[in-house]
Amino acid sequence: MKVQITKVQIDMFLVKIDAGVVLYTKHIYDRTLERGSTDEIVRSYCQSLLGRSAPRIGDRCWVHSTGWHDEGDDTIVLTYLLYSEDFRFEEGVARKFFWSDVTALLPRLSDPKVAASEQGILVHALRHLAFFVQTDTSGMYENLLTTKNFRRLLNLPMGLAGKEDEIRSKKGAC
Secondary structure: OOOOOOEEEEEEEEEEEEOOEEEEEEEEEEOOOOOOOHHHHHHHHHHHHHOOOOOOEOOOEEEEEEEEEEOOOOEEEEEEEEEOOOOOOOOOOOEEEEHHHHHHHHHHOOOHHHHHOHHHHHHHHHHHHHHHHHHOOOOHHHHHOOHHHHHHHHHOOOOOOOOHHHHHHHHOOO
């Protein structure tokens, strides 16, 4: 009997917002045969990508799992957002889109094709960050973000697995 091994892929989006532009790079990592915490694997991989000049994970760099999906070919994809205002992208390497595109895309995220697009995945991830910014009482995110980006995320409808609107309607505004 042949045993089918499910491939486990991690898609890591290194992101920063600079002057109203979302800059990012996507890194794909195959963790199929690795053991241990995916969070730790992502943190280690990020540190290796960024080198010694990297912001410390958890200090000036925020790491969060934002979702997963089944590719349909025995591949599970885990998605992570790694956000830091300190990321430095080489000229021509980072992809980009405008913050206005983020807000314009929000109403269209219910369309599965839009939600599965790279920009849709990033907007979903930014809504996760917005959730933490909007519900944090420790002040951690004010230290992580510039004042403008903190305000941008305060005003972005937050999202965790698409359930926050349902929770808000049942319990009232947060």
